[in-house]
Amino acid sequence: MNLAVTPGRRIMGRLAKGADLLAALEQVAREQGITLGEVKAIGAVSQARIGYYHQAERQYYFLDLAQPLEIASLMGNISVKDGHPMVHAHVTLSDAQGRAFGGHLAEGTIVFACEYLIQEYQAAAALVRGLDEPTGLFLWPDK
Ligand code: ZN
Numbered sequence: 001m002n003l004a005v006t007p008g009r010r011i012m013g014r015l016a017k018g019a020d021l022l023a024a025l026e027q028v029a030r031e032q033g034i035t036l037g038e039v040k041a042i043g044a045v046s047q048a049r050i051g052y053y054h055q056a057e058r059q060y061y062f063l064d065l066a067q068p069l070e071i072a073s074l075m076g077n078i079s080v081k082d083g084h085p086m087v088h089a090h091v092t093l094s095d096a097q098g099r100a101f102g103g104h105l106a107e108g109t110i111v112f113a114c115e116y117l118i119q120e121y122q123a124a125a126a127l128v129r130g131l132d133e134p135t136g137l138f139l140w141p142d143k
Contacts, residue, residue: 001140001141001142001143003123003124003125003127004123004124005036005121005122005123006121006122006123007119007120007121007122008034008037008119008120008121008122009032009034009120010117010118010119010120011028011032011034011117011118011120012115012116012117012118013028013115013116014043014113014114014115014116015043015111015113015114015116016111017111017112017113018110018111019110019111019114020107020108020109020110020111021041021045021071021074021105021109021110021111021114022087022089022105022106022107022109023107024111024114025039025041025076025087025089025116025118026085026086026087028116028118029078029085029087029118030084030085032118032120034078034085034118034120035078035079035080035085035126036078036079036080036120036121036122036123036126036127037077037078037118037119037120037121038075038076038077038078038118038119038121039074039075039076039077039078039087039089039116039117039118039119040074040075040076040116040117040119041071041074041089041114041115041116041117042071042072042073042074042114042115043070043071043111043112043113043114043115044068044069044070044071044111044112044113044114045068045069045071045093045109045110045111045112045114046068046110046111046112047064047065047066047067047068047108047109047110048064048065048069048091048093048101048108048109048110049062049063049064049065049106049107049108049109050062050063050065050091050093050101050102050103050104050105050106050109051063051103051104051105051106052103052104053104053137055135058135058136059136060104060106062106062108063101063103064108065093065101067095068112069093069094069095069101070093070094070095071091071092071093071114072092072093072094072100073091073092074089074090074091074092074105074116075089075090076088076089076090076105077089078118079126079127079128079129079140080126080127080128080129081128081129081138086129088104089104089105090102090103090104090105091103091105091109127140128140128141
């Protein structure tokens with residue numbers, strides 16, 4: 001399936017030091033009533049937790065990075081899961097040597113500093129996540 005979207009508000013801001021990166025982005029979406037949108041951010045984290053979905057085992061494995069890292073790139077989207085806005089984001093995090101780690105942003109990633117941009121979208125229908133049997137993931141409908 002696909003959905004034609006039109007741009008709504010653009011919201012820029014920063015997250016508090018010590019906040020959980022994923023939860024804080026979701027909180028902004030909920031406070032602003034954004035149920036469909038796009039998220040971008042840069043900054044730094046004091047520690048990180050990123051996921052890798054093992055396709056054959058149909059489960060996430062998490063990597064805990066107990067070190068300060070740059071958010072070289074964060075991109076994600078906002079849609080609805082369980083009746084609430086949900087942020088799905090992937091990050092590229094870089095260390096002091098410029099080496100990068102990347103994956104599915106999980107709770108447990110702690111903000112040192114973060115500047116974000118949220119683009120709200122409007123559409124004729126909501127994008128709602130549900131369990132997708134072929135992948136085991138909570139995805140948008142396929143038709
Ligand atoms: Zn993901």
